[in-house]
Amino acid sequence: MEVVLRELRSLCHSLLTRLSHLFRDYPPGTLQLTGVLGLAAVLYGIYAVRNGRKPPGEAGSEDSAATAAADASRSGNGAGPAGQALAGPDPPARSWAATQPAQAPARATGAATSRAVRAALAGVKVVTLSAPGVLLEEWDAAALQDAATLRPEAAAVAREVARAARVYVIAHVADDVGEATVRGACEAGGLVGDAHYQVPAHRLLFCSTLEGKVSMVRQLEPELHIDGDPQTVEDLKRFMPQLLHIVRPGVRAAASRFPNVGSAASLAAAFGAS
Amino acid sequence: MTAHTRLAKEIKEYSRLGAASDVLLQVDESNILLWRAFVKGPADTPFEGGTFELALNVPEHYPLQPPSVRFRTKVFHPNFHFKTGEICLDILKHAWSPAWTLQAVCQAIVTLMGDAAPDSPLNCDAGNLLRANDWRGYNSLARMYTLELAMARK
Amino acid sequence: MAAGSPAPAQSSHSGVSAQRGSTCSAEQVESIAANVPSHSGSCYGDAVVDIVALSPAVQNAEVSSRPTDEEIIAQENAIRASEAEKLGFVGDIEPLVALEKEYEAGSEVFVRKIRSLESSYRSMRRTRGDGNCFFRSFIFAYMEVLVATNDLAERNRVVTCLRQWRPKLMETGFQELVFEDALEVLIDQLNSLGTAEPLTVRQLEDNLRDASLSPMIVMMLRMLDSAEIQRRGDFFYPFILGMSDEATTVEQFCRRYVEPMGEESDHVHIVALTDALQVPIRVVYLDRTAMPGEGGSSAVATYDFTPAGCAGTPPRVHLLYRPGHYDVLYPALPAPPSVPAAST
Numbered sequence: 001m002e003v004v005l006r007e008l009r010s011l012c013h014s015l016l017t018r019l020s021h022l023f024r025d026y027p028p029g030t031l032q033l034t035g036v037l038g039l040a041a042v043l044y045g046i047y048a049v050r051n052g053r054k055p056p057g058e059a060g061s062e063d064s065a066a067t068a069a070a071d072a073s074r075s076g077n078g079a080g081p082a083g084q085a086l087a088g089p090d091p092p093a094r095s096w097a098a099t100q101p102a103q104a105p106a107r108a109t110g111a112a113t114s115r116a117v118r119a120a121l122a123g124v125k126v127v128t129l130s131a132p133g134v135l136l137e138e139w140d141a142a143a144l145q146d147a148a149t150l151r152p153e154a155a156a157v158a159r160e161v162a163r164a165a166r167v168y169v170i171a172h173v174a175d176d177v178g179e180a181t182v183r184g185a186c187e188a189g190g191l192v193g194d195a196h197y198q199v200p201a202h203r204l205l206f207c208s209t210l211e212g213k214v215s216m217v218r219q220l221e222p223e224l225h226i227d228g229d230p231q232t233v234e235d236l237k238r239f240m241p242q243l244l245h246i247v248r249p250g251v252r253a254a255a256s257r258f259p260n261v262g263s264a265a266s267l268a269a270a271f272g273a274s
Numbered sequence: 275m276t277a278h279t280r281l282a283k284e285i286k287e288y289s290r291l292g293a294a295s296d297v298l299l300q301v302d303e304s305n306i307l308l309w310r311a312f313v314k315g316p317a318d319t320p321f322e323g324g325t326f327e328l329a330l331n332v333p334e335h336y337p338l339q340p341p342s343v344r345f346r347t348k349v350f351h352p353n354f355h356f357k358t359g360e361i362c363l364d365i366l367k368h369a370w371s372p373a374w375t376l377q378a379v380c381q382a383i384v385t386l387m388g389d390a391a392p393d394s395p396l397n398c399d400a401g402n403l404l405r406a407n408d409w410r411g412y413n414s415l416a417r418m419y420t421l422e423l424a425m426a427r428k
Numbered sequence: 429m430a431a432g433s434p435a436p437a438q439s440s441h442s443g444v445s446a447q448r449g450s451t452c453s454a455e456q457v458e459s460i461a462a463n464v465p466s467h468s469g470s471c472y473g474d475a476v477v478d479i480v481a482l483s484p485a486v487q488n489a490e491v492s493s494r495p496t497d498e499e500i501i502a503q504e505n506a507i508r509a510s511e512a513e514k515l516g517f518v519g520d521i522e523p524l525v526a527l528e529k530e531y532e533a534g535s536e537v538f539v540r541k542i543r544s545l546e547s548s549y550r551s552m553r554r555t556r557g558d559g560n561c562f563f564r565s566f567i568f569a570y571m572e573v574l575v576a577t578n579d580l581a582e583r584n585r586v587v588t589c590l591r592q593w594r595p596k597l598m599e600t601g602f603q604e605l606v607f608e609d610a611l612e613v614l615i616d617q618l619n620s621l622g623t624a625e626p627l628t629v630r631q632l633e634d635n636l637r638d639a640s641l642s643p644m645i646v647m648m649l650r651m652l653d654s655a656e657i658q659r660r661g662d663f664f665y666p667f668i669l670g671m672s673d674e675a676t677t678v679e680q681f682c683r684r685y686v687e688p689m690g691e692e693s694d695h696v697h698i699v700a701l702t703d704a705l706q707v708p709i710r711v712v713y714l715d716r717t718a719m720p721g722e723g724g725s726s727a728v729a730t731y732d733f734t735p736a737g738c739a740g741t742p743p744r745v746h747l748l749y750r751p752g753h754y755d756v757l758y759p760a761l762p763a764p765p766s767v768p769a770a771s772t
Contacts, residue, residue, distance in 0.1 A: 168418075179410070202421045205414040212408030216415050219350065219399035276640065283605040337606070338643050338689060364684075371687035372647045373606050373654075 133228020150189035230254035320416035324424030340370035352395035559690035610648035
């Protein structure tokens with residue numbers, strides 16, 4: 001930050017010098033006014049950047065997040081009961097439960113999140129997410145009839161995942177109203193859209209039954225599926241290379257004896273992005 | 275009538291009629307037994323807007339034997355195998371009759387796209403979605419694949 | 429499945445029968461699904477499937493040993509092809525006693541029935557049991573009689589009838605290109621009668637034994653049959669209703685049980701074809717039904733199919749029906765009068 005401020009100051013100085021040359025022929029008051037306005041503009045810019053229009057990198061949290069993620073990948077296999085070795089990358093999901101205590105979700109930070117997510121993904125290229133509970137605060141279709149609230153930190157993680165892998169989002173809803181509600185929240189929250197860091201609109205999928213959701217995931221053949229519903233996790237445990245159960249408070253982690261299944265309190269916690 | 279004679283007639287008839295609105299047929303220049311077809315996804319289905327390519331291999335004893343037809347474009351549908359493109363349609367097997375032509379076969383396939391039969395499916399996931407009566411899920415996924423695989427990229 | 433057609437347990441052609449009445453059986457589907465690798469690999473990245481990989485040899489190699497529909501059809505075709513060595517589409521004329529020999533070791537009821545037949549019929553001609561035997565027997569027998577009698581009036585009538593069928597077939601939805609060649613061949617052969625080079629029985633045999641021509645003609649007769657049933661759907665519907673387990677329309681029935689080659693013929697098929705061509709025929713039923721008064725009368729059941737326009741006309745064609753199979757029968761010539769007719 002110090003460095004940035006210093007840079008900015010020297011930039012202002014050189015700007016002012018140039019401006020002063022420009023305004024040589026103008027009445028002295030003009031220069032002063034322009035200068036003041038210019039400086040004000042620059043200072044405003046610094047203020048805006050600092051307060052997170054674009055999430056700035058916080059030097060402090062950056063290192064700890066990266067270390068935590070690295071620890072997570074390394075201790076992958078040791079965490080649970082010995083299961084058969086799986087083809088594919090170490091399952092960081094397993095260790096997510098063991099090493100990442102549930103934390104109050106902090107604001108997602110740019111470069112740190114990106115690095116953490118990539119590390120956690122460990123090369124996974126196709127990911128499916130069930131929206132309720134994972135990306136949304138509402139945990140089931142009934143709740144989604146009234147409102148759909150996108151969790152900002154989860155959306156940030158999902159966007160990072162979408163940069164590194166192909167992402168499909170599936171939402172189990174009761175009817176067209178539920179579908180519209182969820183779609184609206186995802187679009188408004190910047191999760192779904194045309195930008196390269198967003199999930200494309202056609203990959204936001206809907207279903208009206210839980211069995212249907214299971215079939216959809218099986219058709220999509222992701223390397224990692226993330227779900228907030230324990231029954232879905234049970235239904236998929238034999239078919240997915242990796243499963244991550246985002247556990248609703250008061251609910252037990254599903255299929256915990258399966259080596260390919262892990263659990264976490266939130267998406268952000270799972271990906272070490274908080 | 276040999277396969278060649280019959281196919282020559284079909285080619286003539288097809289050119290005379292002009293392309294039917296939903297089927298475009300092409301014969302291989304060097305082999306009259308190899309055909310490609312391009313069919314449009316039927317309206318009011320999740321396949322609408324997509325163009326799907328079919329490969330047709332005509333056997334020597336055509337029309338006494340059915341052509342072997344497969345999708346070259348991936349389609350999500352209970353009666354089509356997602357990866358191999360195999361099509362489960364009775365007229366392509368035991369219900370074949372020489373009254374069918376290649377164009378009619380393609381039209382029957384287009385009809386099947388809008389008329390899925392979820393029992394004994396070639397795509398179990400699609401079949402299960404329909405058996406669970408989850409049309410929202412089926413349409414959603416089929417539409418996604420149509421967009422990604424059967425439409426020209428932007 | 430048409431309930432009228434008996435299970436082909438006795439006929440020689442059954443061999444392996446393809447799955448009827450379903451699209452892909454569950455076993456076949458499982459075997460296919462189990463053997464396709466489930467990893468996504470490069471599949472999503474490449475939307476177009478390479479045609480070489482889909483060649484039947486490669487595709488079948490990937491699938492398990494459970495036969496696919498295509499394999500079953502190929503097997504059936506192979507069985508049919510091998511049967512061609514033994515019995516062509518149409519056999520030679522043989523004395524009816526030959527039939528007796530066939531059943532010597534078996535049912536006495538049969539033997540007695542055959543014996544009783546011999547008073548009315550002297551010879552028979554076998555046709556191949558490939559599910560097309562009714563159509564083939566019918567057309568062979570009909571044309572053979574025309575050739576033998578040189579009945580030009582009947583020839584003219586049937587040619588006109590066939591020509592009238594062209595627009596009717598098209599109205600029913602058959603494309604001209606699928607039937608026009610077969611129709612022309614038949615009409616040409618009929619028209620050759622009474623000319624300097626009329627069709628001979630020998631040529632008729634060659635034609636109906638020809639690997640291309642014979643199926644072509646059968647194919648066309650099936651279309652006629654289908655068109656007749658569809659055009660008189662109201663009349664035929666009750667028969668159809670009684671024959672199949674699943675709800676079926678007249679059109680569906682025709683597409684499934686009349687048009688495809690190899691589909692066995694039932695009462696409906698015979699009524700429709702004889703009506704379509706206005707040709708009366710007699711079918712002699714040789715089956716295991718014990719006649720009333722077991723051991724007594726061994727009369728054989730016969731049934732005359734007489735189109736409405738032919739009332740009073742004696743049958744032109746005689747067919748022998750054994751479960752699942754039709755052959756041609758030749759009526760015995762009437763015995764010469766014992767007293768010479770007085771000359772005037």
